[in-house]
Amino acid sequence: MEEKKLDLKTIVGFGLIMLLLLWMIYNSSAKTEAENKAKAKQEQLDKAKKTQIPEQASASVVKDSTISDSVQVAQLKSSLGAFAYSATLPSAKNNFTELNNDVLLLRIANKGGYIAEANLKNFEQFEKGSNKRVELIKDNNASFNLQFKTKDNRVLNTKDMYFEPVVTKEGENQILTLRLKAGPEQYLEYRYTLKKDFMLDFSIRTQGLSQIVDTSKPIDLEWQLKSYRNEKSVSYESRYTDLVYEFEGGKDDKLGQGKDDKETVDDVTYVAFKQHLFVSILLTDTPFKTADLTSENLVKEEKTDTIFTKNFTAKMPLAYKGGELSYNMNWYYGPADYKILNDYNRNLDEVIPLGWGIFGWINRFAFIPLFTFLAKFLPYGISIIVFTIIIRLLMSPVTYKSYLSQAKMKVLRPEITELNEKYKKDPMKKQQETMKLYTTAGVNPMAGCLPAVMQIPVFYALFQFFPSFFDLRQQSFLWATDLSSYDVVYRFPNGIRIPFYGDHVSLFPILASVAIFFYMKMTSGDQSMAAPPQEGMPDMSKIMKIMIYISPLMMLVFFNSNPSGLSLYYFISNLITIGIMYVIKNHIVKEDKIHALIQNNKTKPKTQGRFQRKMQEMMEQAQEQQKNKPAGKK
Incomplete structure (x- = not known):
């Protein structure tokens, strides 16, 4: 009888030990699986960080873009050269910087430094009461880019790189300074100054880049815009939508009247992308030595309700002086109103097709x-x-x-x-x-x-x-x-x-x-x-x-x-x-x-x-x- 009792206790003991071992194995397995999942997720994140080039986030998202990963900096430097420095700087809280007055709202992208939105506050699309503002630029219908070559044989585009924005004021004027940096004192600078009307000052200059950028060749400036339809009749609006330019000290001409067209012109002082009753103009104090201008008609059939009327492109070289770049320009985004344009005394009234010779004088x-x-x-x-x-x-x-x-x-x-x-x-x-x-x-x-x-x-x-x-x-x-x-x-x-x-x-x-x-x-x-x-x-x-x-x-x-x-x-x-x-x-x-x-x-x-x-x-x-x-x- 004693031997049987011993056998029963032994069996019970072994059973408890087995249950304890099973419980320990289960916990260990679950913990290991959770650790493996977490480790795999972390590896994916690390891999994404290493391969990803910083991209522009939404304007409503606040991010600190400071880059501390040395591997990532090395990758950026391999593609951007000295301008990888700009990617290591903290960006603005928003990825767009806003300039605003009573008639005009502008949003300038920190990535590329160009005007990403131009909104005319007091004008409506199509018909009065539509509650749709006239927007000359929105949803990537326009681009502005400088392409240049570095001394280490890289071809870089400003539209792909981050500028550091600083907003200041001079009286009632709002000033936005954007710098694409290759170092603390080496940069390409865009400077926007918005005053009270539709015209804003714009300058492009460089500092300390002569050792980085190949100054033997000019920088190529390219400005492109697909003109939005803003009036009731798309065919009629397209008829009066064209590209106007001033050249050789006061002469003016146009292209793109109802057809695809292109022209190469010397000594250009302004280029206007005219959208019938509204116009976007780039003016320069230093004439562009040459300009390649194109106009593409986007209204193929009158019965088609299209969004765009014309696609305009202007390509101009910017020449270095003393190893640096310095251009004073202006942007105009506003109505094609003869009285407003004529008041600037810069021959902008020629944008309005009032007729040549005696016909224009009568008007x-x-x-x-x-x-x-x-x-x-x-x-x-x-x-x-x-x-x-x-x-x-x-x-x-x-x-x-x-x-x-x-x-x-x-x-x-x-x-x-x-x-x-x-x-x-x-x-x-x-x-x-x-x-x-x-x-x-x-x-x-x-x-x-x-x-x-x-x-x-x-x-x-x-x-x-x-x-x-x-x-x-x-x-x-x-x-x-x-x-x-x-x-x-x-x-x-x-x-x-x-x-x-x-x-x-x-x-x-x-x-x-x-x-x-x-x-x-x-x-x-x-x-x-x-x-x-x-x-x-x-x-x-x-x-x-x-x-x-x-x-x-x-x-x-x-x-x-x-x-x-x-x-x-x-x-x-x-x-x-x-x-x-x-x-x-x-x-x-x-x-x-x-x-x-x-x-x-x-x-x-x-x-x-x-x-x-x-x-x-x-x-x-x-x-x-x-x-x-x-x-x-x-």
Whole structure:
């Protein structure tokens, strides 16, 4: 019995020992597994740190970017050379530095030192009330980079490297200094100074880099921007979106008007990426020796609702002086407003397409001052109407002269027809007698053409004025919500688009077309009766009958996508012209009075003017040469 008890205790003891051993093995295994997981995770983190180059974090994240790992510093130095020093410095708390005034908000990226966002506070995209600010730069649609070569044969780009930012103030001016450092006193510096308006000072300079950077070759500056669509009509905005530049001490030119384009230009003082009614400009006090400029059209089809209109690029070399770089520049981000740009006195008004020669002079010295004055006291729609009345009244003497000439020619038509029949076999004699009749009657056959020619500069200047006058943007009148863009009274459903007409119906072009139809109906009879048909020449009366219908149709189609302010002008202008012509025809110029005046002129002795005398001599010489020709050679 004693032996059995001993065996039972032994079994129980062994069982307890086994349980204890199992418990110890389990705990050891769990601990080892946890340690292995933690160790593996740490190894992954260490590996990531060693291979990863510091990247720009979100603006809302605060990080200390001080690099203490000697292996990581060595890796950076292998790729950045001496500029690896900049990566070892603490960055700003945010990865963007903000400059802000009443009209402009800028965010400058510490990585690259370029303007990453340009926000215009007081302007909205597309239509008033959209609550979407005009942003010339956002979401990486623009870049600014300097590419240079170091003496150890590295090619570096500033867009890939970190700048150290310092913000200070001078009075009300905000100053941001960004330095890309190769050492405590060796750096490339960008300096931004934001004042009260849309223009900010910008400078690029180096200090102590002559031993690091290869100064035998210039630094390549590249500025690129994809222009955002900001207006209601993408096709119309693209038409007026182009690249403008000034070169050779004051000359200006543009490229990219509706097509892809590129140009290489010397001695460039500014480059402007113009987005119809807004513009981004880079100016320099020291002209760029050369500039490679490109413009790529991004609006391939009018029916496509695109985000961007053009892609602009400008590449310019920056030359070293004494082994260092020093350029004073300016940035302008703001409206393409003639008054604002002209006030800078740096030839920036040439960015606005007001027309060349006399057309631009009319806009600069007449139309812009007059309209600006009226808009101080009147709503913009009423200002256009008053503006139109003033122009038509000033042009009314020209209209009177033109109609008076037509009336005189109409009275003379029977006599001219008689001469045509009498001398139909002798064209030279017919011309001589016709000129003699004009002289004795006191009629100048060119008098009807000259007034029409005189109106061409006014017509073209107005055609340039309305699409370019910034003040009309998002100003409403009657059913038009934006006088700088087309008005819409009906939009075709399901994306229907009529070729050459568009996807909508504008009412102002319809009214203008109706008005021009009645005006041409009123005057076409007088014009066709003014001069009889000449042998071998088309019958003008038939052409005028066709033009009565073609001209209004062309205006209807063409003006449907043009600014409603321009269509409003031509509607009011044609109404006023109809009124002026009615008064002239029925109360001022009457055929019986004209006939009596011509008969009276015939009785008076006439002296030929220089032009008429010259024409007479030329016809006589031609007639004499005709007589002297041998019969076989006639």
